[in-house]
Amino acid sequence: MLDHSPGSGDAAASSDPFVFHEVTDAGGRAVHVAFTSVQAGNLAFHVLPDGSGHQRERARQGVAAARTRLEERMGVDAGSTAFVDQIHSADVVDAEGAGWGDGPVRVGDAIVSAGGSQALAIMVADCLPVVFVDPVTGATAVAHAGRRGLQDGVLQNTLDRLAALRPADAGAGEPVRAWIGPGVCGACYEVPEQMRAESATVLPVASATTSWGTPSLDLPAGAEAVLAARGVDVHRVQLCTVEDERLFSHRRAPGRGRFAGLVWRTP
Ligand SMILES: [Zn+2]
Known part of the structure; x- marks a missing residue:
């Protein structure tokens, strides 16, 4: 059913920090939507190797370096991208102009930039990264939708926040x-x-079967339905x-890292 690309590419393709990158128009402004590859490195400070304090500190520096390299490639200032401490909740955080370089990040599983000027990132490794662009207001958002977040309404909460940013007289307008x-x-x-069975009571469309015939969940189908x-x-x-x-x-290789869903605007 799904069109899976093979894991091995040629040398040029394998150095690409993105597996997907598209530029979309929002009210005359170019907005970038992308998902990183392993070539962008591990972007999560919470996924660090066990070991001595020294080894962990080096790994932390590696994450910071990977984020900075990525921001250079995106064309945004180092440390300016908003991240959150993700906890499989359905909580939405307003970006408020603060990037990961500005200090402690807040807790939540979705981030909204009301003006769309803030670069946003959400980290995943099997859960779904979902990126939003509102062509009416120019607002952007990212959400972390795993099984729990999907069932608890993280996507609906993000859409509610985007809808609240639309002026009351905007009418239906172009869809998000x-x-x-x-x-x-x-x-x-x-x-x-x-x-x-529990999932089916909330999101029946996500009920599926693995390729080897056992019960499974189809999170992308669930997210699409929502x-x-x-x-x-x-x-x-x-x-x-x-x-x-x-x-x-x-699932395939625990503890290796997290990739990111990204949305950003360039001047
Ligand atoms: Zn698969």
Whole structure:
């Protein structure tokens, strides 16, 4: 069903920090939407190797360097991209102009930039990264939608926040656009039967079967259904993290790192 790209590319392709990068127009302004590859490195401070304090400090410096290199490639200031401490919640945080270089980041699983001028990042490795652009207001957002977040409404909460930014007299207008990034696919995401049954009460479309015939969840299908029900213009990046080695996967290789869904504007 899904169009999975092979994990091995040629040398030129494998140095690309993005597995997907698209520029979309929002009210006459160019907005970039991208998902990073393993070539961009591990972007998560919370995924560090066990070991001595010295080793962990070196790994932390590696994450900071990877984020800075990525920002250089994006064309935004070092440390200016907003990240959050993700906890599988359905909580949405306003970016408020603060990047990861400015101090402690806040806790939540989605970030909104009301003006769209702030670069945003959400980290994943099997859960879904979802990027939003509102062509009416220019607002942008990113969300971390794993099984729990999806069931608890992280996508709906993000859409509510974007809707609240639209002027009351804007009417229906052009729909919000969303990109569902790479994540574990329904053929790979095995779960206990009980978990699939619980999920089905909230999101029946996500019930699926693995390629080896056991109960699974199809999170991308679930996310698409949630977004489509709200009238969103949905784009799917059909890459499976478990099958595609250009991406970090917690299921295939735990503890290696996190990639990111990104949205940003360049002057
Ligand atoms: Zn898969």
